Amino acid sequence: MEFSIKQSSPDKQHSACVVLGVFEGGQLSAEAQAFDLSAELQLSRLIARGDMTGKAGSTLMLHTLTGVSAERVLLAGLGKAEEFNAKQYIDVLRASFAALGKTNCKDAALYLSGLAVKDQDEVWKINQLILIAEESVYRTDALKSKPADKPALRKILIGCAKKPGNAAQNAVISARAIANGMNLAKQLGNLPGNICTPAYLAEQAEKLAKEHKLKVTILEEKDMEKLGMHSLLSVTRGSREPAKLITLEYRGGDKKQKPVVLVGKGLTFDSGGISLKPGADMDEMKYDMCGAASVFGTMLAIAEMSLKLNVVAVIPSSENMPDGAASKPGDIVTSMAGLTIEILNTDAEGRLILCDALTYAARFEPDTVIDIATLTGACVIALGGVASGLFSNQDTLAAELIEAGAYVNDKAWHMPLWDEYQQQLDSNFADMQNIGGRAAGSVTAACFLSRFTKDYRWAHLDIAGTAWKSGKEKGSTGRPVPLLTQYLINRANEINIAAV
Numbered sequence: 001m002e003f004s005i006k007q008s009s010p011d012k013q014h015s016a017c018v019v020l021g022v023f024e025g026g027q028l029s030a031e032a033q034a035f036d037l038s039a040e041l042q043l044s045r046l047i048a049r050g051d052m053t054g055k056a057g058s059t060l061m062l063h064t065l066t067g068v069s070a071e072r073v074l075l076a077g078l079g080k081a082e083e084f085n086a087k088q089y090i091d092v093l094r095a096s097f098a099a100l101g102k103t104n105c106k107d108a109a110l111y112l113s114g115l116a117v118k119d120q121d122e123v124w125k126i127n128q129l130i131l132i133a134e135e136s137v138y139r140t141d142a143l144k145s146k147p148a149d150k151p152a153l154r155k156i157l158i159g160c161a162k163k164p165g166n167a168a169q170n171a172v173i174s175a176r177a178i179a180n181g182m183n184l185a186k187q188l189g190n191l192p193g194n195i196c197t198p199a200y201l202a203e204q205a206e207k208l209a210k211e212h213k214l215k216v217t218i219l220e221e222k223d224m225e226k227l228g229m230h231s232l233l234s235v236t237r238g239s240r241e242p243a244k245l246i247t248l249e250y251r252g253g254d255k256k257q258k259p260v261v262l263v264g265k266g267l268t269f270d271s272g273g274i275s276l277k278p279g280a281d282m283d284e285m286k287y288d289m290c291g292a293a294s295v296f297g298t299m300l301a302i303a304e305m306s307l308k309l310n311v312v313a314v315i316p317s318s319e320n321m322p323d324g325a326a327s328k329p330g331d332i333v334t335s336m337a338g339l340t341i342e343i344l345n346t347d348a349e350g351r352l353i354l355c356d357a358l359t360y361a362a363r364f365e366p367d368t369v370i371d372i373a374t375l376t377g378a379c380v381i382a383l384g385g386v387a388s389g390l391f392s393n394q395d396t397l398a399a400e401l402i403e404a405g406a407y408v409n410d411k412a413w414h415m416p417l418w419d420e421y422q423q424q425l426d427s428n429f430a431d432m433q434n435i436g437g438r439a440a441g442s443v444t445a446a447c448f449l450s451r452f453t454k455d456y457r458w459a460h461l462d463i464a465g466t467a468w469k470s471g472k473e474k475g476s477t478g479r480p481v482p483l484l485t486q487y488l489i490n491r492a493n494e495i496n497i498a499a500v
Contacts, residue, residue, distance in 0.1 A: 001133060001134060001137060001153065001154060001155070001156060002154060002155045002156070003130055003133070003155075003156050003157075003158065003172050003175075003176055004155075004156075004157055004158070004172070005113075005126065005157070005158040005159075005160060005164045005168055005169065005172050006157065006158075006159070006160065006163075006164065007159075007160050007161070007162055007163045007164065008109070008157070008159045008160070009034065009035075009038075010031055010032075010034065010035040010068075010070075010109065010111050010159060011034065011035045011038035011039060011067070011068045011069065012038075012068075012069055013069055013070055013109045013157070013159065014069045014070070015069070015070045015071070015107055015108060015109040015157065016070070016071050016072060016103075016104075016105035016106055016107050016108060017061075017070060017071065017072040017073070017074055017100060017103065017105045017107075017108040017109070018035070018068075018070040018072070018073050018074070018108070018109050018111065018159075019073075019074045019076060019096050019100075019108060019109065019110040019111060019112060020032035020035055020043075020073065020074070020075055020076070020111050020112075021075075021076050021077075021078045021092065021111070021112055021115060022043075022047065022052055022054040022075050022076065022077060022078060023054045023078045023079070023080065023081040023084070024053060024054040024055055024056070024077070024078070024079050024080045024081070025053075025054060025080075026044075026047040026048070026052070026053065026054055027054065027081060028043060028044075028047075029078070029111070029112075029114070029115060030114065030161070031111035031114055031159070031161065032075075032111070035068070035073075035111075038067055038068060039065050039066070039067050039068050040066070040067055042065050042066070042067075043073075043075070046060075046062070046075075052075050052077070053077065054077045054078060054079070055077045055079065056077055056078065056079030056080075056088055056091060056092070057077060057079075057091055057092075057095045058076075058077035058095070059074060059075065059076050059077065059095050059096065059098075059099040060074070060075040061073075061074050061075075061099060061103070062074070062075065070109070071105075072103070072105065074096060074099055074100065074108075076092050076095060076096045076099075076112070077092070077095070078092055078115070084115065084116070084117065084118070085117065085118045085119075086117055086118070086119070086120055086124075086409070089112075089115065089117045089120070089125065089128065090128055090132065090409065092112065093112065093128060093129055093132040093133075094132055094136070096110065096112070097132060097133055097135075097136035097137075097153075098136065100136075100153055101136055101137070101151060101153065103152070104152045105152060105153055106152050106153065106154050106155065107153070107154060107155035107156070107157070108153065108155075108156055108157070109156075109157040109159050110129065110156065110157070110158055110159060111159040112125075112129065113125045113126055113129060113158050113159075113160065114159075114160060114161050122167065122168055122171070123167055123168065123170075123171040124407060124408075126158060126168060126171040126172060126175060127171055127174070127175040127178070127408060128409060129156075129158060129175075130156075130172065130175035130176060130178075130179055131175060131178065131179055131182070131408075131482065133153075133156055133179075134179035134182070134183065135182075136151075136153075137150075137151040137153060138183060138186060139151075140186075140190055140475050142187075143192075158172070173305055174305050174485075174489065176304075177300075177301040177302075177304035177305040177485070178301050178408070178481060178482050178485050178486075180297075180300055180301065180304060181296075181297035181298055181299075181300045181301030181304075181478075181481045181485060182297055182478030182479075182481045182482065183297075183478065184293070184296055184297045184300050185290070185293040185294050185296060185297035185476060185478040185479075185481050186293075186475065186476040186477070186478045187476075188201070188204065188289070188292075188293040188296060188297075188476075189286075189287055189289070189290045189293045189467065189468060189475075189476030189478075190286075190475055190476050191286070192286055193268055193269030193285075193286045193319070196268050196286065196289065197241045197268050197319070198241055198242065198243055198244040198266065198268055198317035198318055198319070199241065199242070199244065200268075201244065201246060201266055201268065201289070201292060201296075201315065201317050202218045202244045202246055202317070204296065205218070205246045205248055205296070205315070206218070208248065208296065208299065208300060208303075209248060212250075212299075212300070212303035212304075213303075214248050214249060214250050214299065214303065215247075215248070215249040215251075216246070216247070216248050216249075217246075217247045217249075218244055218245070218246055219244065219245035219246075219247075220242065220244070221233060221236070221242050221243055223245070224243065224245055224356075227336055227356075227360070228334065228335075228336045228338075229245070229335075229336045229356040229360070230333045230334045230335065230336075230356075231333050231334070231335040231336070231341055231352045231353070231355055231356050232245070232316055232318070232336075232352065232353045232355075232356040232357070234327045234331065234333045234343065234352060235267075235273070235318050235320050235327065235346075235349045235352050235353050236318035236319065236320075237323070237325045237326055237327055238273055238274075238319075238320070238321040238322055238323030238324075238325055238326025238327070239318065239319035239320070239321040239323070240321075241268070241318070241319050243316070243317060243318035243353075244266075244315075244317045244318075245314070245315070245316050245317070245357065245360070246266070246292075246313070246314075246315040246316075246317060247312060247313060247314050247315070248299055248312070248313040248315075249310075249311075249312050249313075250299060250302060250303055250307075250309075250310065250311045250312070250313075251310050252302070252306060252307050252308050252309050252310065252311070252492075253308050253309045253310040253492070253495065254310075257309070257310050257367075257495065258310070258365055258366060258367035259309075259310035259311055259312045259364055259365075259366055259367065260309065260310070260311050260312070260366065260367055260368045260369075260370070260488060260491060261311075261312045261313075261314060261361045261364055261366040261368070261369045261370070262295045262298060262299075262311065262312070262313050262314070262369075262370055262371075262372065262484065263295075263313075263314045263315075263316075263354060263357050263358060263361055263369060263370070263371035263372070264289075264291040264292035264293070264294060264295030264296075264313065264314075264315045264371070264372050264373070265288070265289065265291035265292060265316070265350050265353065265354055265371070265372065265373035265374065265375070266289045266291065266292030266315045266316055266317030266318070266353075267285075267288035267289055267317070267318060267319065267320055267349065267350060267353070267374075268286070268288070268289045268317060268318070268319055269285055269286055269288065269319050269320070269321070270285040270288040270319075270320045270347070270349065270350075271285065271319075271320055271321050271322060272320065272322075272346065272347035273320045273321065273322055273326050273327060273346030273347060273349060274322050274326050274327065274328055274329060274346045275329060275345045275346040275347040276322055276347075277347060281470070284468065284470060284474075287374060287467055287468040287476065288320075288350070288374050289317065289374075290374050290463060290467035290468060290476060291371070291372040291373040291374060291461075291463060291467070292315045292317060293467075293476065294372050294463070294467070294478070294479065294480055294481050294484065295313045295315060295372060295484075296313070296315075297478060297481040298311075298313075298481050298484040298485050298488070299311065299313050301481060301485045302485060302488055305489075307488060307489065307492050308492050308495075308496055309488055309491060309492040309495065311488060312361075312364050312366070314357050314360060314361050315357075316353040316354065316356065316357040318353060320346070320347075320349045326346065327343055327346050328343075328346070329343060329344055329345060329346060330342070330343070330344070331343045332429060332430045333352075335355050335356055335359065335452070336355075336356040336359040336360065337355070337356075337359045337452055339431045339432065339451065339452075340430040340431045340432075341355075341430055341431065341432055341433070341434055342427040342429050342430035342432070342433040342434065343433075343434050344433050344434060344435050345434065345435045348434045348435045348445070350373050350374070350375045350445075351375065351434060351445055351448045351449055352434060354371055354373060354375075354449055355448070355449060355451075355452045357371075358371060358449060358452040358453055358458075359452050361456075362455050362456065366456050367456075367457075368397060368456070368457050368458070368459070368491075369453060369456050369457070369458045369459075370401070370458070370459045370460075370461065370484070370487075371449065371458075371459075371460050371461070372461045372463060372480065372484070373460070373461070373462060373463065373464075374462075374463055374464045374467050375442070375445050375446075375460075375462045375463075375464055376389075376441050376442040376445045376462055376464055377441070377464060378438075378440070378441030378442040378445075379441075379442040379462040379464045379465055380464050380465040382415075382442060383413055383465055384465055385465045385466055385469065386411060386465075386466075387411040387412055387413040387465075387466070388405070388410075388411070388412045388413070388461050388462060388463045388465070388466045388479070388480055388483070389412070389413060389415050389442050389446075389461070389462035389463075389464075389465075390402065390412040390413060390414050390415060390459060390460070390461055390462075391414075391415050391416075391417045391443070391446035391449075391450075391459065391460040391462070392414075392417065392457075392458065392459040392460070393417065393450060393453060393454075393457065393458050393459075394457045394458075394459075397457050397458075397459050398414045398459060399414075400487060400490065400491075401459055401461075401483065401487055402414060403490075404483055404484075404486040404487035404489075404490055405480065405482075405483035405486070405487075407486055408482035408483060408485075408486045409482070410479050410480050410481075410482040410483040410486075412461060412480070412483060415442065415443060415446070415462075416443060417443070417446055417447065417450060421436070421440055421443050421444055421447050422447050424436030424437055424439070424440070424444045424447075425444060425447060425448055432448065432451065434448065436448075442462050445462070446460050446462070461480055461483075463479060463480055466479045466480065467479060
């Protein structure tokens, strides 16, 4: 989809559809008032008849109004003016694009970004408009023999009452890049395990590197063996698909600038191994690589916006399958860090591949390391699908990530990482065991990872509840690409301001 922003008058806009807001009680937004005057109060008369109340989430499509240039006018209900906030703004956008999707409109001009939204700026409003527009046209039927027709909507104009400044123009560029990153993450996440294998992810990394001039390195199992990554390799032993350790390097900052390293869990299918999962909903375990998918998407986004920052992606990828060679409960393996791990449950495999990847990440002498993983069902129970679980060995880093997520409506919640939880990982036979029992399962998983991150500032995002949706709307969400990209944008701004 194409996006542009410019100063324009809605009544003079030649478009398939102009979108205007109406508050509850029939109060027209400023842009709608100007339009109404040019349209000889046709909107006011419709509202007086009760055809549009302005109730939140309501829409009314109007055709062939006289005195205006647009083919259609969509009135979007804004709800009560005194209650209009970020959530209402997002709901209005979703309702508007849903209504546009039911038409044959190839383009639309939206006059909604001028609405006053409490505690939010123009950049935020533009960002949300573009992300929701892209969300509205995304389809999951690419592998069907007869995919549905592509949505007609192709171009969006963001109409402004005054000439947009550099911040607004840059917001369009960055939001478009984030949307592209989310779409890539969704595409990878939605692919079935027989297509999206570790080798396939490696191919996608090479493709991304070629298109955006990134450095790519693919380590094979023999390379991991030499490095002592026996924890990671223990997970892949039951699979016929060889594991890969993928790294992508984006160098947009100064050569001396230490990179941010993103570590994405890439379990392309997780059966649970010998600790086999129940059959119901096991198909959704193709989404166990959504951490990796979000890292791919983030790398695409920052490359498209030419972010002035150094970022490295580390993606450990494998399958977890039951086989005669698969790891067994009670097995003990030695990690790349030299720490021994007693595997009590082979379905707690994500931390086993991540711990070696986190050790490997140290060779890039990072400023910050963030791992992203669909790690625990316990996090789904704790936070549902609203917020990702956030753990960190530095409160300042946690606050930075929470702020970034809140700004782009990709929320995270700071969870505890206290020493009192560490004892749940004690083992009689090894340095640690890979599970800590039912209590505080997401916390003890993070505690496990923290033992491999003592040399740098680190955060862990548990996205088990936010990376995909189940049921009728089953599909990857593309989260937390917005959170990660906004964090990197903020980080680049801090570094570049400090350098001036």
